[in-house]
Each structure stands twice: as C-alpha cells, then as structure tokens.
Amino acid sequence: MPFNDLLAANAAYAATIGHRQLERQARAGVCILTCMDCRIDPLPMVGLEFGDAKVLRTPGGHLGPQSLVGCVLAVHLLGVNRIMVVSHTKCAASGTEARLREAISASSGVAAIDMVFGADSDRLGHLTADVAALRAHELVGDFAEIAGFDYDVDTGRLTQLC
Numbered sequence: 001m002p003f004n005d006l007l008a009a010n011a012a013y014a015a016t017i018g019h020r021q022l023e024r025q026a027r028a029g030v031c032i033l034t035c036m037d038c039r040i041d042p043l044p045m046v047g048l049e050f051g052d053a054k055v056l057r058t059p060g061g062h063l064g065p066q067s068l069v070g071c072v073l074a075v076h077l078l079g080v081n082r083i084m085v086v087s088h089t090k091c092a093a094s095g096t097e098a099r100l101r102e103a104i105s106a107s108s109g110v111a112a113i114d115m116v117f118g119a120d121s122d123r124l125g126h127l128t129a130d131v132a133a134l135r136a137h138e139l140v141g142d143f144a145e146i147a148g149f150d151y152d153v154d155t156g157r158l159t160q161l162c
Helices: 004-017 065-077 097-108 123-136
Strands: 030-035 054-058 082-088 147-149 158-160
Touching: 030 065, 054 065, 065 082, 082 097, 082 123, 123 147
Parallel strands: 030 054, 030 082, 082 147
Antiparallel strands: 147 158
C-alpha cells in the first residue's frame, strides 16, 4: 500500500503526543500565508511551535478566494491579530503560464491548456499587492496587523518587505 509508511509514522506520532488539550485559538495570534514549497517550515522559521499559529499554504503563497476566507476566519474566530504573507526565492510558480503549462503537459502527456496555474513573473510585486488587498479588506485590515516577507530558501533568512 502506498501510504503504509505514513500511517505507521502517524501511529508512532499519535502514541507520543498524549492527550493534548489545545484550543483552536492561535496562541501567538499569528496567521502565516505562504507557499506549499517543502523547503519552507513555517512555524520554526519564526520561532513558533505547534498550536501557536494558523498556517495557510497555496501555490506561490498567493492570496486567493480560499486563503482570504482563511484569513477572515483566523482573525474573527481563531485568535489571530497578525498576518504574515510570505513569498520565497526559487518558487516553482515563477515565470509564465505558458512555461507552467508546457512543463505540466510534458510531465503528464496531457495538454494542460485549460488550467490556470497562477504563474508569477513578479513575485515581490504580487506579495505587495496581496498585503495591500488584505489591509484594504473590510473584514481583515482593521482587525489585524499585516506584513509581507520574503524567505530565502538557501539561507533560511526572512526579510520584511512591506
């Protein structure tokens, strides 16, 4: 079975955590919107631990309809008063839609012409726009501090940009 190793690891994990009584509230009041890239480990990256923050992950770490919903819920129901939007270097979503479609089509053997992958030729500009959109949103901006950061996957350094 292709998931047996993961289920075995989960059983070992579950045996070690005991009966945690965590609240649904983010203890540190933080929500991190970042990319799905496996080189980003959002909580330790900023000195947080399990239960401290809400983490939303999207391709490219971009604000979209579902991540916006996540931010609204986090701010109003889950104890969040700070939102970090984090882009990163060497993102697979960088470039153009044509490049991503070509790469997906080559990998799959299926013409990926009907999909929009959210390619980003200006990731730092996109980061700035996402932060501005959150700050301007009537259900988010007046209720949380919002900032944009860039993460360097080679050095592990995080830089606040906006």
